[in-house]
Amino acid sequence: MRRMAELALAVSFVGLAYAAEALEISLQHGSTPERRTRDQLLEVLKRYDTQRWTFTRKIIIDEGAIPHSHPVLTLHTRHLGEDLLLLSTYVHEQIHWYEESKPKQRAAALAELKKLYPEVPVGFPEGAGGEESSYLHLIVCYDEYQAMKSLVGERQATEIMRRWSEDHYRWVYRKVLEDEARLRAVVEENELGL
Numbered sequence: 494m495r496r497m498a499e500l501a502l503a504v505s506f507v508g509l510a511y512a513a514e515a516l517e518i519s520l521q522h523g524s525t526p527e528r529r530t531r532d533q534l535l536e537v538l539k540r541y542d543t544q545r546w547t548f549t550r551k552i553i554i555d556e557g558a559i560p561h562s563h564p565v566l567t568l569h570t571r572h573l574g575e576d577l578l579l580l581s582t583y584v585h586e587q588i589h590w591y592e593e594s595k596p597k598q599r600a601a602a603l604a605e606l607k608k609l610y611p612e613v614p615v616g617f618p619e620g621a622g623g624e625e626s627s628y629l630h631l632i633v634c635y636d637e638y639q640a641m642k643s644l645v646g647e648r649q650a651t652e653i654m655r656r657w658s659e660d661h662y663r664w665v666y667r668k669v670l671e672d673e674a675r676l677r678a679v680v681e682e683n684e685l686g687l
Contacts, residue, residue: 521555526570530554534568534583537576541644543583546687548590562589577645581653584644585637588687592633595685602683603628609675610668619664630665635676636687638669 518534520527531554549566556570566586572579592599606628613627614620620627634657641650651670658666669676680686 516550516552518552518554521553521558524556524570526556526573527554529573530556530568530570530579533573533576534579537580537583540576541580543580543587543640543644545643546584546587546591546640548587548594560586562586563593566590577641577649577653578656580644581637581641581657584640585633588633588636588640591636591687592629592685598683598685599629599632602632602679602685605679605683606631609679614664618661621662621665627662627665630662631668631676632680632685634662634665634669635673635680636685638673640687 516535516538518531520531534552534554549562551565553565553567554570555567558567558569560569560582561567566583568579568582568586572582603625610628610631613624613631615624615627616622621630634654638650638654641653644650645653654666654670657663658670677686
């Protein structure tokens with residue numbers, strides 16, 4: 494019985510390692526910080542099973558970029574040595590790919606969110622680049638929070654969301670923490686949860 498459990502655990506680790514290796518990671522400049530971030534990301538993805546939240550396998554590491562999901566998921570080098578922040582950023586950008594695959598559900602959820610929050614901040618640091626994006630980020634960041642709870646536990650996930658609420662999309666992340674039940678209802682009703 495113990496041998497079977499050990500074998501199952503070994504197979505799980507092989508699966509995690511395969512998932513990380515199956516990514517196609519490019520370096521924009523080939524710099525040391527980009528190489529270190531790539532290596533850190535691969536190690537993080539070997540420790541945490543993100544298959545449920547992985548929707549694109551092509552990734553660029555660009556030390557000069559702001560993380561974004563499209564056209565190619567792009568991460569920066571800002572989180573060197575901060576594994577959970579890098580993990581959260583990776584999951585966040587992956588979730589954008591998921592939301593893109595469900596345009597009807599997303600549109601319905603955005604309409605509901607506009608009723609719940611008639612005014613949203615636009616622009617850094619409180620909101621996203623536009624009104625629509627600020628509403629969309631309520632969904633993306635809610636799903637990010639739920640994913641991080643599954644990956645690292647509620648306490649650490651909450652700490653990360655609090656940190657983000659003092660960094661970028663501040664209003665959005667505060668709402669994710671303050672209005673979790675309301676956002677859950679919108680996300681679940683519109684089949685946008687993961």
